[in-house]
Amino acid sequence: MSTPEPDLKNSSPVLREITFSQAVREALAEEMRRDPTVFIIGEDVAEAGTPFKVTLGLVEEFGTERVIDAPISEPGFSGIGVGAAMTGMRPVVDIMFGDFLGLIMDQVANQAAKIHYMSGGKLKVPMVFRTTLGATRRAAAQHSQSLQAWPSHIPGLKVVLPSTPYDAKGLLKTAIRDDNPVVFIEDKLMHQAKGFVPEGEYTQPFGVADIKRSGTDITLVGTSSMVQVALAAAEQLAALGISAEMIDPRTTVPLDRQTLIESAKKTGRVIVLDEGYESYGITAELASVIAEGAFYYLDAPVKRMGALDVPIPFSPSLEDLTVPNPTRVVEMAKTLCGRV
Amino acid sequence: MIEIKPPINLQQVNEQSAQAEYLAIDVEQWLHIYEQMLKIRHFEETVNELYKGARMPGLAHLYSGEEGIAVGVCEALRRDDYITSTHRGHGHCLAKGAQVNRMFAELLGKASGYCKGKGGSMHIADPETGNLGANAIVAGSGGIATGAAFSSKMRKTGQVAVCFFGEGALGQGVLYEVMNMAALWKLPVLYVCENNMYTEYTYYREVMAGSLKSRPEAFGILSEEVDGQDVRKVYTTAMRLVERARRGDGPAFLACNTYRYHGHHVGDINRGYYRAKEEEELWKETHDPINLLANWLQSSRGVQTSILESIDTHVRSEIATGVEFAEEAPFPDPSEVNQDVYA
Numbered sequence: 056m057s058t059p060e061p062d063l064k065n066s067s068p069v070l071r072e073i074t075f076s077q078a079v080r081e082a083l084a085e086e087m088r089r090d091p092t093v094f095i096i097g098e099d100v101a102e103a104g105t106p107f108k109v110t111l112g113l114v115e116e117f118g119t120e121r122v123i124d125a126p127i128s129e130p131g132f133s134g135i136g137v138g139a140a141m142t143g144m145r146p147v148v149d150i151m152f153g154d155f156l157g158l159i160m161d162q163v164a165n166q167a168a169k170i171h172y173m174s175g176g177k178l179k180v181p182m183v184f185r186t187t188l189g190a191t192r193r194a195a196a197q198h199s200q201s202l203q204a205w206p207s208h209i210p211g212l213k214v215v216l217p218s219t220p221y222d223a224k225g226l227l228k229t230a231i232r233d234d235n236p237v238v239f240i241e242d243k244l245m246h247q248a249k250g251f252v253p254e255g256e257y258t259q260p261f262g263v264a265d266i267k268r269s270g271t272d273i274t275l276v277g278t279s280s281m282v283q284v285a286l287a288a289a290e291q292l293a294a295l296g297i298s299a300e301m302i303d304p305r306t307t308v309p310l311d312r313q314t315l316i317e318s319a320k321k322t323g324r325v326i327v328l329d330e331g332y333e334s335y336g337i338t339a340e341l342a343s344v345i346a347e348g349a350f351y352y353l354d355a356p357v358k359r360m361g362a363l364d365v366p367i368p369f370s371p372s373l374e375d376l377t378v379p380n381p382t383r384v385v386e387m388a389k390t391l392c393g394r395v
Numbered sequence: 396m397i398e399i400k401p402p403i404n405l406q407q408v409n410e411q412s413a414q415a416e417y418l419a420i421d422v423e424q425w426l427h428i429y430e431q432m433l434k435i436r437h438f439e440e441t442v443n444e445l446y447k448g449a450r451m452p453g454l455a456h457l458y459s460g461e462e463g464i465a466v467g468v469c470e471a472l473r474r475d476d477y478i479t480s481t482h483r484g485h486g487h488c489l490a491k492g493a494q495v496n497r498m499f500a501e502l503l504g505k506a507s508g509y510c511k512g513k514g515g516s517m518h519i520a521d522p523e524t525g526n527l528g529a530n531a532i533v534a535g536s537g538g539i540a541t542g543a544a545f546s547s548k549m550r551k552t553g554q555v556a557v558c559f560f561g562e563g564a565l566g567q568g569v570l571y572e573v574m575n576m577a578a579l580w581k582l583p584v585l586y587v588c589e590n591n592m593y594t595e596y597t598y599y600r601e602v603m604a605g606s607l608k609s610r611p612e613a614f615g616i617l618s619e620e621v622d623g624q625d626v627r628k629v630y631t632t633a634m635r636l637v638e639r640a641r642r643g644d645g646p647a648f649l650a651c652n653t654y655r656y657h658g659h660h661v662g663d664i665n666r667g668y669y670r671a672k673e674e675e676e677l678w679k680e681t682h683d684p685i686n687l688l689a690n691w692l693q694s695s696r697g698v699q700t701s702i703l704e705s706i707d708t709h710v711r712s713e714i715a716t717g718v719e720f721a722e723e724a725p726f727p728d729p730s731e732v733n734q735d736v737y738a
Contacts, residue, residue, distance in 0.1 A: 094549070120549070126579075131572025134538010138556075139546040141527055141539060142477065161569075165532050166539065174520035174528055175511035176735035210736050234738035 069254040076109045076246040078220035079185075082227035083110065083147065085256070087117050090145060093231055094121040096132050097149025097185075105149060107187070107246050129155050133162035133184070137236075140182035141170065145231055150186035153240060154200045159184070167236035168211030181234045183227070187243045188216075188330060189280050190378050196366035199374075201280070201330035204337050206238040207307045213237045213261060214308045218282035220250035222305055225259030232258070242280040242330075262309035266318070270300035273324040273388050276315060276341055278304060281328035281360075281379065288384035295385075297392055307337055315341065316348035323354035324391045328379055333361030355391045360384065397667065399674040400598060402682065403590065403652040417627045422696050428470055428626055429692065430706050432462040432685050435486045437714045438495060439657075442485070442502060442516075446661040450722070452504055455516040458486035460656035463684035464589050465490035467629025468557055468649070471637045477525045477543040477556040479536030482517045483655075484529030487559050492524035495713050499721035506727040507720075513727070513735065525554075534560055534567035537586075541573040544584035544646070555583045555640045563594035565603065565610060574646070578614040583640040585633070586611065586648045589623065591655040596669045611648035623651030624682045627691070654678040 073081075087093045094117075095110060101124045104111030114122040125132040129150060136146035150159060167180045188201035206212045213235055217223040223241065230237040267282065268289050277285035282303045289299035300318050304311055319325045325345050329337040338359035346357050363377040389395055439459045445451040458465065461483075469478065469490035480487035488498060493509065501508025502516050509519050520528035527543060530536035540558030547554035564570055565588065577584050590607065592599050608618045619636070621628045629651060636647040656679060658666050666675075692698040 092550075126572070126575060128572035128575065130569045131538060131541075131576060134569060134573060135542035135545050135576060136538075138479075138527070138539035138542020138544075139549070140542070142543045142546040143550060144546045161532060161535065162538055166530075166535060170520075170528065171738050172735045173510060173514045173518040174522075175509065175513050176738070177510070177522050178520055178528065179738040181738070213737075 072249045073220055073252050075220045075223050075248050078224040078252050079109050079227055082224045084113060086228055086231045093145045095147045096123040096125050096136060098125055098127055098151055100149050129158040130162055133159040136182050137162055137167050137180055140180045141178050145181050147183045147185055150184055152198050153186045153188045153202050154197050156202050156205055164209045168209045179234050180236045182236050183230045184238045186240055188240050189242045189244050190367045191374055193371060195369040199367035203240050204331045215239045215306050216279040218279050218303050220252050222259060224252055225257050228258045229261060261306045262311050264311035264314040265303045265305055267303055268301040270298040272298045272322055272392055274300045274318040274322045275326050276302050277328040280330045284379055284381055285328055287381035291385045292388055312344050315345050319345045319349035320352040323352055325357045326360060326387055328360045331361055332364050333359055334364050336361050358387055397671045399671050400592060416631050425692060428466055429688055431466045431490055433710045435462045435489050436685060437710050438485060441714050443661055451502055453515060454660045454662055456483040456660045457657040458483050461589055461653045462486055463626035463629050464623045464651045464653060467626045468587055468633040470630055471633035475525055476554050477527050479527050479540040479558050480529035481560055482531045488519045488526055491526050493521050495717035496720040499717045500724050503721045505721055505724035507724045511727055534564035534570045537570045537573045541577050541584050544582040547583055553641055555637050557585045557587055559587050562588055562590040562599050574611055574614050574616060577646040578616050581645040584646045585636050585640055588650045589653055590650055591653050595659045608650055616646050616648050618648040620650040623653035624684045624687060626684055626688050
């Protein structure tokens with residue numbers, strides 16, 4: 056339950072900072088070296104290395120037989136991934152934008168997620184759908200959504216939302232080794248962010264939240280892109296004398312309910328942040344888990360902060376209004392703490 | 396009154412070469428094929444009785460009338476070759492080697508069914524016989540079958556994957572996406588389109604423009620069309636296309652013209668608004684795949700009626716034993732409800 060990074064800085068034999076992209080690429084390369092059944096399929100994943108340049112260079116090491124450029128047919132190559140996973144392979148399917156979940160949802164939700172159960176446990180689908188989330192790139196309504204609530208709603212899927220290079224590498228390696236379909240969602244704006252990652256082998260377990268900052272007055276739960284927003288808010292709150300605890304669940308399925316509930320019991324006040332639409336979203340589920348699990352300890356209603364319930368607008372002056380920011384989190388926290 | 400729809404290209408192939416090909420195949424193999432077709436027919440008619448007698452939960456989509464396709468194609472496959480099936484899938488599962496008793500158990504939702512009762516009629520999977528599962532999303536297994544072929548090519552196992560679907564699946568875009576990739580990457584996959592002329596309750600020509608066969612041909616996929624009621628033609632054509640795929644020469648598309656004797660599902664009783672009773676009778680009387688094979692076995696292969704009758708007796712007994720097994724089998728334990736969600 057504790058943050059692994061400080062330990063790393065003290066004990067890792069090789070200290071180095073790499074980007075989130077590099078961490079993802081290392082995870083892919085290490086797993087492909089370790090296991091010949093792992094392959095990557097998607098649009099422009101080979102020589103182009105994807106528009107985000109995450110898979111750059113992998114084709115040189117593993118060849119076009121294992122880093123496969125597919126036509127612009129997301130449902131088709133997702134389905135091919137499902138069939139390959141059922142018959143002995145471990146595909147990593149690259150879905151460029153999370154918005155394209157709309158295209159592949161039958162393969163994800165009706166096929167991959169259900170095959171193990173429908174077959175009475177005889178078939179399994181060990182595969183990863185790597186995709187992205189996040190607004191404020193001025194990419195408008197069809198390239199900016201954060202749709203992690205969709206796969207999180209479907210039993211049979213696991214959903215991973217890494218927020219640091221360290222977690223991205225360790226969780227992706229776990230995802231590739233998992234015997235279930237895993238939806239692995241990266242914040243597009245985080246790809247160039249740097250962080251400490253040890254050299255060599257490590258994996259991160261699913262279902263273990265990370266307490267990124269300890270506090271006593273209020274708990275800020277944040278996923279993916281909202282982790283930095285919450286941490287920045289916590290910093291500002293500290294200056295106001297409000298001690299905020301910050302928790303990153305890291306995976307929404309499985310969810311580390313206990314850590315969220317324990318923190319809420321300790322602080323009595325909670326704000327839940329996720330960049331998905333606020334209505335019927337991740338924040339609703341997390342708030343409900345906390346409200347049910349820590350009801351008698353709460354001093355205020357659990358508050359949700361997600362994306363505004365509108366299609367993401369293009370104009371910067373409008374788009375920035377749709378995503379929670381540290382200032383708004385601080386205002387909300389002050390209200391909950393009776394410090395207005 | 397609704398008019399009788401013309402059968403599609405059902406002329407019996409009687410050219411010398413085809414006849415010679417059929418005659419060259421051992422009579423024992425034809426008798427095995429006959430038995431498999433008969434097994435499916437009796438299985439399906441029994442399912443209908445179970446439904447009508449309220450002895451089976453849910454619905455089922457019966458394969459009666461189309462047996463020549465599943466059996467003709469699956470007999471051309473190795474045990475470790477893959478198939479994917481459809482909502483009308485009992486025939487494919489049996490033809491690939493599934494056991495009657497565990498099939499019935501699955502249809503009745505019993506613990507000893509192929510999927511522990513969790514899949515039911517539309518989701519029977521049996522990896523031991525290469526059956527990757529029936530799929531209740533129309534064209535839903537196009538990706539799976541093509542992916543299995545992709546995996547077979549990567550693993551260099553020489554396995555071929557067969558994707559069964561009805562003509563209704565040709566309305567789904569994903570099928571064309573995977574055909575494009577199968578052709579590009581020369582995948583060992585055979586797309587078998589069972590054209591029974593009705594997509595649910597609609598005559599297929601009312602919802603399909605242009606030519607059926609030219610669609611896969613647009614991707615450069617070898618496409619053939621056969622009389623699906625002539626199991627001899629289906630079998631010999633499938634053998635050729637399967638071996639071609641196994642050699643690495645790429646995918647093929649096999650359109651089989653056929654007819655569904657029952658409604659879209661067992662509850663589709665009053666069908667007069669979309670197809671004529673006379674049409675159904677015509678197919679049963681003149682184009683029945685089992686009768687056609689039986690007639691040829693008797694007239695051209697010297698098979699005695701008594702041999703065919705003994706096969707019938709044997710199959711009926713297997714079906715009766717299977718139903719008994721399934722009806723006596725226990726339902727799954729309640730603790731099973733949340734098992735197998737994750738591997």
